[in-house]
Amino acid sequence: MSKLTKNQKIAYAKVEPEKAYKLTEAAALLKEITFTKFDASVDVDVRLGVDPRKANQMVRGVVTLPHGTGKQVRVLVLCTPEKEAEAQAAGADYVGLDEYVEKIKSGWTDIDVIICTPNVMGKVGALGRILGPRGLMPNPKTGTVTMEVGKAVSEVKSGKIDFKVDKFGIIHTSVGKISFSAEQIADNVNTVLSMIMKLKPAAAKGSYVKSIFLSTTMSPGLQIDAKSVETK
Numbered sequence: 001m002s003k004l005t006k007n008q009k010i011a012y013a014k015v016e017p018e019k020a021y022k023l024t025e026a027a028a029l030l031k032e033i034t035f036t037k038f039d040a041s042v043d044v045d046v047r048l049g050v051d052p053r054k055a056n057q058m059v060r061g062v063v064t065l066p067h068g069t070g071k072q073v074r075v076l077v078l079c080t081p082e083k084e085a086e087a088q089a090a091g092a093d094y095v096g097l098d099e100y101v102e103k104i105k106s107g108w109t110d111i112d113v114i115i116c117t118p119n120v121m122g123k124v125g126a127l128g129r130i131l132g133p134r135g136l137m138p139n140p141k142t143g144t145v146t147m148e149v150g151k152a153v154s155e156v157k158s159g160k161i162d163f164k165v166d167k168f169g170i171i172h173t174s175v176g177k178i179s180f181s182a183e184q185i186a187d188n189v190n191t192v193l194s195m196i197m198k199l200k201p202a203a204a205k206g207s208y209v210k211s212i213f214l215s216t217t218m219s220p221g222l223q224i225d226a227k228s229v230e231t232k
Helices: 006-014 023-032 081-089 098-105 118-125 128-134 149-157 182-198
Strands: 041-048 060-064 075-078 094-096 113-116 160-164 170-177 209-216
Touching (some): 023 182, 075 081, 075 149, 081 149, 098 118, 160 170
Parallel strands (some): 075 094
8 A cells, every 4th residue: 555645644634534524514624635736626425325226216317506517518519500509609619410420430529518409319329339438428307408409508518417326326426626615615515415315216215315425536535414414
């Protein structure tokens, strides 16, 4: 095992391993124990008491972070010509159809979100093997297959994210940057957690939220007391 750096020793010294922190307290402490030279992402990991292998226990949702993600989101809109101006006016980084379908088939995936109109799903569906594993496949449930492309682009650019429980029963998602204030971090996290709690499947038995951890790219994880989350 490699030795801890000076900053890592400082960070771990400030963390009480068995303590479940209040959300606001954890957000403030997270800023104290992150020493990266870059603007690290803030992540939340929520372990749920569900069996993702069962369709009636799948947890997936969409939420708009009140303070955005802190990331520059690159958006591709795949649509027919009559929708291109609307997508461009909303701030889409790339707009078109056939040329981008061919680029993706050639391996290009230098984008964060793909939005498309329902009438082009025939062509987009053929890209499933490329886009699916990268989490880029448009989906009506997340609002990325829609005729209202302008609205969809605006929402994504302003902080709309989607999350999904993985095969281990854990939801992992980014909720901002460490340059955010502690209040902004807590507000974003609270928004995500509130939505997750509202999505509890009726088939899920026992404790729904098993654990919540907050961390940055290179910081120790801080356990969050679920009771400190304000349901909105």
